[in-house]
Amino acid sequence: MYVSYKWLQDYVDLSGITANELAEKITRSGIEVEGVEKLTEGISGVVIGHVLEREQHPNADKLNKCLVDIGAEEPVQIICGAPNVDKGQKVAVATVGAVLPGNFKIKKAKLRGEASNGMICSLQELGFESKLVAKEYAEGIYVFPESVEVGKNALEELHRDDEVLELGLTPNRSDALSMLGVAYEVAAILGRDVNLPEGKASEAAEKAEDYISVVAEAAEDNPLYIAKVIKNVRVKPSPLWMQARLTAAGIRPHNNVVDITNYILIEYGQPLHAFDYDKLGSKEIVVRRAKDGEEIVTLDDAKRTLSSDHLVITNGTEPVALAGVMGGANSEVQADTTTVLLESAYFKGSTVRKASKDHGLRSEASARFEKGVDPNRVRAAAERAAVLLQQYAEGEVLAGSAEANTLKIEPAVVEVSIDKINQVLGLQLKSEEVVDIFTRLQFEAVAEQGQITVTVPTRRGDITIGEDLIEEVARLYGYDNLLSTLPVGSTTQGGLTQYQQSRRIVRNTLESAGLYQAITYSLTSEAKASQFALEVREPLPLAMPMSEERSVLRLSLVPQLLEVLKYNSARQNDSLAVYEIGSVFLSTGKDQLPEEKEHVAGAVTGLWVNHPWQGEKKPVDFYVLKGIVEALVDKLGINDRIEFRQTERDGLHPGRTAEVLIDGKACGYIGQVHPIVEKELDLKATYVFELSLESLLAETAPLVYEAIPRFPSITRDIALVADQEVSSGHLLSIIKEAGGSLLKEVSVFDLYEGERMEAGKKSLAFSLKYFDPEKTLTDEEVVKAHTKVLEALEEKAGAVLRG
Amino acid sequence: MQERLKELQTEALERVNTAGDLKELNEIRVSYLGKKGPITEVLKGMGKLSAEERPKMGALANEVRDAIAAAIESKQKNLEEAAVAAKLAAETIDVTLPGRPVKSGNHHPLTRVVEEIEDLFIGMGYTVAEGPEVEKDYYNFEALNLPKDHPARDMQDSFYITEDILLRTQTSPVQARTMEKYEGKGPVKIICPGKVFRRDHDDATHSHQFMQIEGLVVDENIRMSDLKGTLEVFAKAMFGSDREIRLRPSFFPFTEPSVEVDVSCFKCGGKGCNICKKTGWIEILGAGMVHPNVLEMSGFDSKKYSGFAFGMGVERIAMLKYGIDDIRHFYTNDVRFLKQFSIHE
């Protein structure tokens, strides 16, 4: 809502308060003023000029040479390119030395050999928004009415010496979608009175009812419809002050009839519509739901197909307007209109909303109906419009009006206790102070034994419960006057859950291993959604995505981490490690919430070690990433429940992928991205992992201290020869099982697959550490355990000591 | 004889003094102090001396021997030290060459801000509550006093999956779910961080996905002044101890009264600058007293209980705190952006 500071003064005395001060006060007490615009900002030296002569420029087809009286001693010559400039016009002249918006300074000039001492201006050049310039002047200079005086300040003649407050209205404050509504608010803030517009049109003897009858068939959508008839109107431009006010409010002037309906829309917040009575083609108005497939051509010349969801105004047979949204082209007021049928009605918000949404038509009118107009202003607005039509369109207002009226108007009565007000706000107000605040708002308020009963005017439909009243008190009393306290009462223990704590550990562990945390989008493309997914399901699509790229919910974090690597790689950062913790979404069937599972995933590419001056450069490999995952499970105390198993997965290198299991159950994978995919993404060798965070963090073991051994341990190293296919993990598990309780640690320390081995064989060396916490081990005991290990290796894996 | 000994001493000390290395020094030791050395030689002539002179001469010979030995020892120490020094000098390295890099990543700036806020409120007795990103219309809207045809639903155009399921547009559904769990018994004191989604085209100031963090306190006798005091603590902790806040009336369907909260500009201290658009104040969050309908719908008796709630965009806080100019940086994950948030302040 744009509020003209000058216009507002019609209703509230603003003496002693500048526009900026007013803006601050309004903002602090309820409605945010998003800006104050001074309409003459950066403009000076523009006067009214009279074009005495006009002839074509001798050297340029499209230029005019004009002699203009600007109220100075001598008329000046001005070269003007506007197509509509002509002899006899009163125009706005930026004289030599004038400044126009954008700090554009007017100087003496020569245009194609002819002197030009100033510039004849269009409204756009004077800072008007193009969309607010009346159509007839949109392509050229603005022409004033004959009556303006040469030499006067052109901006003042245009009533531009004004400031406009831009209000950012929250949905509950639709009462401020009118000048009167703003006036009530401002009056309450300032503690001043509201002056309502007065006057009634003198009515002709003829009755409106003899010209028109009104039937509201859909009374629920349209409980009140008032039709007035104004005869013998003269359609012409509206007065400059009215045009200026409409422009300030963001509405483009058309002609006096349309302008007056718009003026009332802004003043009362009540949308009106003017029909050309003679084009209606009948003497009745029937308001009803449209028939499915019925059509109307609206004022914007668009043909619209209607349905029974939409309310239409008809002449008894065909639609002449889409109720509350836009009029029909067939009954439009035009230059030759003489009799106007004026509509002022109450249309149900949701009905208008549906129509405006279905047809993509958002208008000043529909916006107000949607939010609910004040039922008490429907009639007053019609009467006020009649006054203006009489005054500025020379219209003859017929007596009375034709109406359909089933509207019941009941102001809300809301109660709240003074104790409740004080409890919620933490204040100690007295009843009288609270009643005084309501009186300033022009609400009727009575206090009786601490109970305050307020009759809320219909213009404030947002106030329905006690808490709404408390808010009115709070905002007008002033939030600055509230105390600052902290909640008292029962103490609570703050903290993170076990899961949340562990998740922080996961982050810190991965980061200290060199991975940066990334955050990517939950929405992705259908193609990417299930790539690399731990658990493949049908991806969950949005009903109305904004783009294909963000149309379904992800099933894996890896595709977008690869995108992150690709993005950075293309920017000279081709060695990078990232991880993300985020949810994936598993569909569980239509109309059900999906299962959301939190995963942790990582992606590493390029060089892992890079220390060039000491000659150390090493690309990432499988074991780098595996080491990170092992460090993570180690940190979480679950390393002995984790197992890596050779596997194959889509999108990963078939020979370099492991499934990760916890307690024998799959919980993730780790592997090299398939070289084909790497090539597509233009990445060097890249390794990824994705793990179910919930599985990792499901159980945590308590930390129990284990005594430091007091007795020495005995280490035995063995080099084994085994078939190529036998994995070290398999051998390791055989060793552990056979080693019994004395075997405390086993580790791999060598792998040899070279030429010196028999074909199809490899050598693996293990270091086994035996010890007994209770006593010093004897050789015999170790030999006994060790022999068992060697026997088991040969028996279960065909692995023998290397000779 | 006496002269001869003195002579030997002078000669030996001279040679010790000029010895260039340990080998030479050792030769000197052997030649003067050895069994076949000149001192021994001199002493062989002792038999010619009188019984009175003999002990005197013996003492003198020992003196000379000790003096030479001491000189050799001292010289030896010097030479050894010089040898070590020379060896170390040869081992000198360029200490200005760079060290071997230690790998280290860090939190995403949004996580950093979220954890900072979480920890602040945990210290005030709050727990951290989380909920699903895909929500029921009921929890996202209806339970928050936004029935199906409420005009305020236009404020936040949403991504629907079906008519009743959508990507949450705010973290407030977590509040509704949590209150439900408490079954009408306070106190509730939670802080809820999470990802939210709105139908916006991604540009410098809009993102279809962003993060919010909300707080909720429900108990008997919670007052609006408690909200103001709590937010003051928050503003000072996040933006500096001399920050002030101000409340401006606003509208949210789930709170009544509702306010928007400004913090005094931390760049200019309130004098007015480009960050605060010359006003001295920066809007950081929305808040209010929990609407009685919301309390009732979640099973709390609104006559007995009251509460306050507040919520903010994490990106906005991070952008203000660190001077980031484009919201898209948070989701492109450019490492040149990410690695700047490693420093502990």
Ligand SMILES: [Zn+2]
């Ligand atoms: Zn500032």
